[in-house]
Amino acid sequence: MELFQRILFAIVLGTVGWLIYRRIKLIRDTIRLGQPEDRTDRPSERLGTMLRVAFGQKKMFDRPLVGILHFILYAGFLLINIEVLEIILDGLSGQHRMFAPFFGTVYHYLIDFFEFLAVAVLVVCVIFLIRRNIVRVDRLQAERHRELIGFPSVDGNLILIFEIVLMLAILTMNAADTVLQDMNSAHYTPTGDYMFSQFLKPLFAGWSEGGLIALERGAWWFHILGILGFALYVTHSKHLHIALAFPNTYFARLAPRGKMENMPAITKEVKLMLGMDTATDAPPTEGGSDIPERFGAKDVMDLHWKNLMDAYSCTECGRCTANCPANITGKLLSPRKIMMDTRDRLEDLGRNMQANGGKVVEDGKALLGDYILVEEIMACTTCTACVEACPVLINPLDIILQLRRYKIMDEAQAPGSWNMMFQNMETSQAPWKFSPGDRFNWANNLK
Structure with missing residues (x-):
């Protein structure tokens, strides 16, 4: 029976590993559909940004209470899963708590620490469920934000419930384990009672040894299958940011967030018109032509690969939309939806x-057109509020600008008022139609 369980565990582990590999490969291939862009400069600065923002959760602490709760959930769940290494090795070897003899009394304190984190994660998950469903934080409500209708709303609640159940499985497994230790059951290494699971032991008083073994083994299997299922589910969920937040912040733009990048082909054309030296400009585009195939972006293949990584890294927290002045005033634009x-x-x-x-x-x-509407991108004021608000340094504005450039420059479909402004800037170097020489007349009567 033990050999069968080891073989079954190895098959489950291999199957889930293969499915996760396939999913990660597909995500990588779709990100590679984007245009090339070099984000390897200033590596030490990039590493510092990643450690502060992704690992240290720096931007989450703009709201201290929520930041602390999120850090407990994030760090706690990651640290708890260090124990998964022992569970996997136990499953493959047929042993039980194989690290206990090596760590001695330290092992007991480690499990106590993991239980403390498990209870902390459980409490935070309950608080977040209350915020979503009872307090009903506005930016998390589907009736207010259409992009959350359907799976996104279910996903947000499901993952919290899933984590609560997994934490309960850990505590149940440890409680049944220590009861079996008290019974001197074979195969259960004596380690003593643990910090929190000891309070569950009275629930199992009077159980037979066989029943306790079935409970402990059931909780063990439920926990490890839950962790493996969680790992696979995350790759299909917004919670992919748990992993992608690190590379996404590392490759984030180091220039000031409000800086808008000029299009190289247009910059070169303007410099040529002004008679400026263009020898140091960017090389010609693929095919030897200086004229790009398309101005701006119509589809994801026209965006940079980092824009596509941003999309997969989105936490759907809604801070960008909550800070967007266009959305606040009732416009169709929602940076989160972008x-x-x-x-x-x-x-x-x-x-x-x-x-x-x-x-x-x-x-x-x-x-x-098929996913993002023209009305959405035209509502953007380019204020960068969404960029400043994002906890993992995503830049929705960059995508909006590239889509808008395509609509205006490639399809020549700018609003009439915009065309007038463009003409004024070309002829008068200002959005208003008056002579550049009269620009400071307003100051003549100032004292």
Whole structure:
């Protein structure tokens, strides 16, 4: 029976590992659909940014209470899963608590620490469920934000419930284990009672040894299968940011967040018109032509790969949308929806690639129009509030600007008032239609 369990565990572990590998490979391939962009400069500064923002949760502490709770949930769950290494080795070897003899009394304190974290995570998950469903924080409500309708709302609650159940499984497993130790049951290494699971022991008083073994083994299997299932589920969920927050913050733009990057082809054209030296400008685009195939972005393939990583890294927390002045005043724009729509487009292209041997086959759709509406991107004021608010340094504005450039420069579909402004800037070097020489007349009567 023990050999059968070891073989079964190895099969489950291998199957889940293969499924996770396939999913990660697909995400990598869809991110690679984006345009190349070098983000390898200033490595020490990038590493510092990653440690502060991703590991240290720096931006979460803009709201101290929520920041502390989120850090407990994030760090606690990661540290608890260090114990998974022992569980996996136990499952493959057929042993039980194989690290206990090596660590001695230290092992007991380690399990106490893990139990403390488990209870802390459980409490924080309950608080977050209350915030979502009873306090009903506005930015997390589907009736207020259409992008949360359906799976996103379920996902947010499901993952919290899932973590609560996993933490309860740990405590149940440890409680049943220590009761069996008290009974001197074979195979159960004596370690003593643990910090929190000891309070569950009275629930199992009077149980038979066979019943306790079934409970302990059931909780063991439930916990490890839950962890493996969680790892696979995360790759399909917004909680992928647990892993992607690290590379996403490392490769974040180091320039000031409000800086808008000029299009190299347009910059070169302007310099040529002004007679300026262009010898140091960017090399010609692929094919030897200085004219790009498309101005701006119509689909995800026109965006940079970092924009696509941003989409997969989105936490759907809604801080960007909550701080967006256009959204606050009732406009259709939601920066969170921009990122979610970009990810939805990538997911559709991923299925396209899977069905066509790794190649993208034209499906008649595009990011702009089929996923993101023109009305949304035109409502943006480019104030960068969304960029400043994001806890993992995502830049929705960059995607909005590239889509808007395509609509205006490639399709020549700018609003009439914008065209007038463009003309004034070209002829008068200002948005207003008056002579540059009269620009400071307003100051003549100032004392």
